[in-house]
Amino acid sequence: MNEKELQKQLQTKVKKKLEPLFARYKMDFGGIDAALKWKPIVLIIGNYSSGKSTLINELVGQHIQRTGQAPTDDSFTIITSDPGINNVETPGSTLVNDERLPFQHFRGFGEKLISHICMKQVVSPVLENMAIIDSPGMIDATSENDRGYDYMKVLGEFAKIADLIVLMFDSHKTGTIKESYDTIRHTLPEKSGEHRIVFVMSRIDECDSLSDFTRSYGTLCWNMSQMTGRKDIPHIYLTYAPSAVDPNTVAEGWPQERDELIEKIKRAPGFRIGHILEDIDRQVNEVQIVAEAVSEFLNRATRVFWKYAKITVSVAILLFFFGDVVLNAIFSFPDTTLITSIRNSQFSLGNLIIPCALAALTLLIGSFGYSKIAFKKQRKKAMLNGADLVLLNNDYRKNLWRKMETKVKENLQDLKVKDLWSGYGRGMAKIQYFLNNDLKKYYEKIVT
């Protein structure tokens, strides 16, 4: 089975199995669905004028994107190739409404963003099984108003569906721009995996001397470790635009450095299935911890329910037989109690009215008391002390909990007494089965 067929099969299976579970625990299935729908994506991001558009033009072999020294692109441009389509440009308003594409959820970012997304379909062998997204250059924007939409969040959404993220810094502005900082420090770690990001220092031909180059490279490394909070420096690819450089001035080793980056980009489609499984794995683990907390709460609530039920039924039975005796002693009513009527062999159905009414009233008060007081109290306590519902025996679980705690609260808040019997617990078993069987099988398939 080739990768495309495997992706298709995964799409049907995962949708059928996971979508209802995600919905049950109020989780968003859109991310997985989007990744399964379309082709592999390479996202090119970085400082303004770092050479993003130039790199794309050279990779595709055509002048598709405008280039320029000042901030040039203010849009996200999705560039790809589809059979029989040449030079077609589609506006964002069409893209976000096309169910076959993974961009529907961008609708939520508003008109301003939608008018800053477009797709260009060109003829290019490199792009047949891949799309490259050119993005607005990062600037020192400080608020959402500067762009008219939440740039960081939008970038995060693109990062989520990308198989490779190329983060470019030119040799003049090695990582000091606010949006670059926020991207590395917050957006990318939250939305993508470290191994999907490549750091690039571009326009290296503009370093006038070796010492100039060393200074730029050193600054970038320093900033990078500040931003990532890591002591080890990630590999930094070096590149330059051959079109901008006199071939006689190209230093030894540069072409190889550049080829390495180009190869890395071209290999991105090969990682798609692995990434999809990784995303599914991560998100199913997130649903799992929510399901665990919910089902533990329901177990505890069920135990309290039975305690309540036992007490209420016992009181109802007592009142059924002796309630009318007490009434008779205090109010001399009813004239004949149930027990007396049986003892005197004068039993008639009328003697059952008061005992039945007392028993029914007790059951009513009991169930009212449970659902309106006890259940709510227990739910409130669980929401305050959520961590106590799951086992947090390692750092992975602790981090996962931190990430999902709000989702757990959201789920607990909406639980009703009838959910004690609505099969939430079965959701947990289904998730477990998916992780231990289905997902494992798919991992085996891509390894073989």
Ligand SMILES: Nc1nc2c(ncn2[C@@H]2O[C@H](COP(=O)(O)OP(=O)(O)OP(=O)(O)O)[C@@H](O)[C@H]2O)c(=O)[nH]1
């Ligand atoms: N010398 C030299 N110039 C380059 C190189 N790459 C790009 N340029 C020039 O740098 C300028 C910016 O390049 P773009 O490709 O437009 O940069 P960008 O990252 O797309 O910029 P924005 O769209 O504004 O974010 C253009 O004038 C390019 O011709 C390079 O490797 N060397």
Ligand SMILES: [Mg+2]
């Ligand atoms: Mg550009």
